[in-house]
Amino acid sequence: ANPSLLILPGDGIGPEVMAEVRRAIDWFGAKRGLVFDVSEDLVGGCAYDAHGTPLTDETMAKAQEVDAVLLGAVGGPKYDKLDFSVKPERGLLRLRKEMDLFSNLRPAQCFDALADFSSLKREVVAGLDIMIIRELTSGVYFGEPRGIHKEGNERVGINTQRYTESEIARVARSAFELARKRSNKVCSMEKANVMESGILWRDVVQEVHDAEYPDVELSHMYADAGAMQLTRWPKQFDVIVTDNLFGDLLSDLAAMLTGSLGMLPSASLGLPMANGRPKALYEPVHGSAPDIAGQGKANPIACILSFAMALRYSFDEGANADLLEGAVQTVLADGVRTADLMGPDGGTPVSTTEMGDAILA
Numbered sequence: 001a002n003p004s005l006l007i008l009p010g011d012g013i014g015p016e017v018m019a020e021v022r023r024a025i026d027w028f029g030a031k032r033g034l035v036f037d038v039s040e041d042l043v044g045g046c047a048y049d050a051h052g053t054p055l056t057d058e059t060m061a062k063a064q065e066v067d068a069v070l071l072g073a074v075g076g077p078k079y080d081k082l083d084f085s086v087k088p089e090r091g092l093l094r095l096r097k098e099m100d101l102f103s104n105l106r107p108a109q110c111f112d113a114l115a116d117f118s119s120l121k122r123e124v125v126a127g128l129d130i131m132i133i134r135e136l137t138s139g140v141y142f143g144e145p146r147g148i149h150k151e152g153n154e155r156v157g158i159n160t161q162r163y164t165e166s167e168i169a170r171v172a173r174s175a176f177e178l179a180r181k182r183s184n185k186v187c188s189m190e191k192a193n194v195m196e197s198g199i200l201w202r203d204v205v206q207e208v209h210d211a212e213y214p215d216v217e218l219s220h221m222y223a224d225a226g227a228m229q230l231t232r233w234p235k236q237f238d239v240i241v242t243d244n245l246f247g248d249l250l251s252d253l254a255a256m257l258t259g260s261l262g263m264l265p266s267a268s269l270g271l272p273m274a275n276g277r278p279k280a281l282y283e284p285v286h287g288s289a290p291d292i293a294g295q296g297k298a299n300p301i302a303c304i305l306s307f308a309m310a311l312r313y314s315f316d317e318g319a320n321a322d323l324l325e326g327a328v329q330t331v332l333a334d335g336v337r338t339a340d341l342m343g344p345d346g347g348t349p350v351s352t353t354e355m356g357d358a359i360l361a
């Protein structure tokens with residue numbers, strides 16, 4: 001059987017950028033004999049409009065069965081006033097939760113042609129290629145007890161950072177596995193100096209390393225120092241593994257080392273399925289961009305690079321992933337730019353479809 005993909009374009013520019021991914025998928029089928037069984041469905045605001053829920057049980061069940069899910073983006077002003085239980089982002093949260101996607105891969109890769117878009121100096125970021133792995137399903141965003149309580153005559157806001165050994169071990173494994181496919185180097189970040197969960201994090205990552213991955217070079221860093229080092233000399237890192245909260249901050253920071261939001265892909269992985277492939281959802285980091293939706297201005301590269309990650313991490317198609325990423329690099333080096341990638345010196349931007357054309361060519 002062909003490998004299967006569920007495509008959920010979502011709202012706003014989601015369908016526009018996903019249309020270019022569909023063309024890339026067709027290209028791989030026609031030119032490389034890499035054929036996928038593709039199905040498409042609704043998520044987010046468009047699913048709410050059609051079914052009164054941002055993700056139906058049928059779509060959820062389909063997501064559990066396929067080899068990988070590709071998602072565009074969800075949300076938009078039209079849905080801002082909806083009750084939280086049916087908000088578009090609840091569709092995405094349900095997918096992550098029920099598929100148990102605990103390992104969030106956020107690459108920060110700086111294409112040479114775009115190095116001047118970074119907030120840092122060209123020599124600091126040119127050629128940068130690091131991967132931040134953020135634990136996505138536990139930690140302080142989920143820990144109990146939580147809430148706002150009255151204590152005496154004032155209110156107290158409470159969240160709890162909580163990690164079990166097995167939660168730390170599985171995301172550590174995912175980092176070590178990935179490092180073996182890259183430059184074999186992992187830096188783990190926590191705050192073991194001031195947090196109990198940080199002490200456990202450091203111990204468990206070290207134990208998993210010593211028992212299962214002694215060949216991988218492992219270092220530990222306090223997350224605040226890590227933030228500093230990421231802006232000082234990011235190329236010292238390869239794979240960084242960290243918890244949900246620190247990963248949220250550090251991955252946004254690292255992302256902006258590289259320039260535009262329209263360039264950033266991501267993967268969220270879970271445990272292996274019966275066929276050995278991990279549960280997986282791939283999506284661009286950006287949102288539905290209502291300000292440019294429907295105008296053919298969206299940059300499809302983040303979504304296309306998310307598909308390249310799917311080729312690499314779900315389907316073991318490293319050479320084809322290289323081919324697609326290389327095409328993106330070539331097109332950028334040739335000066336093809338969507339509006340979000342135009343410098344102050346101007347020039348004529350290409351449309352979403354024209355960018356897709358250039359990459360396919």
Ligand code: NAI
Nearest residue numbers: 073074075076261262286287288289290291292298299340
């Ligand atoms: P956004 O990422 O949609 O847009 C931020 C800015 O970046 C906008 O000016 C937009 O035009 C630009 N931009 C984003 N992606 C682009 C692309 N591919 N090409 C060219 N320009 C691009 O974030 P914003 O404005 O905060 O949120 C808009 C909506 O998207 C909201 O409803 C929000 O809830 C939702 N959202 C959804 C996410 C998801 O589906 N994972 C993630 C973030 C936001």
Ligand code: MG
Nearest residue numbers: 247248249252
């Ligand atoms: Mg964030």
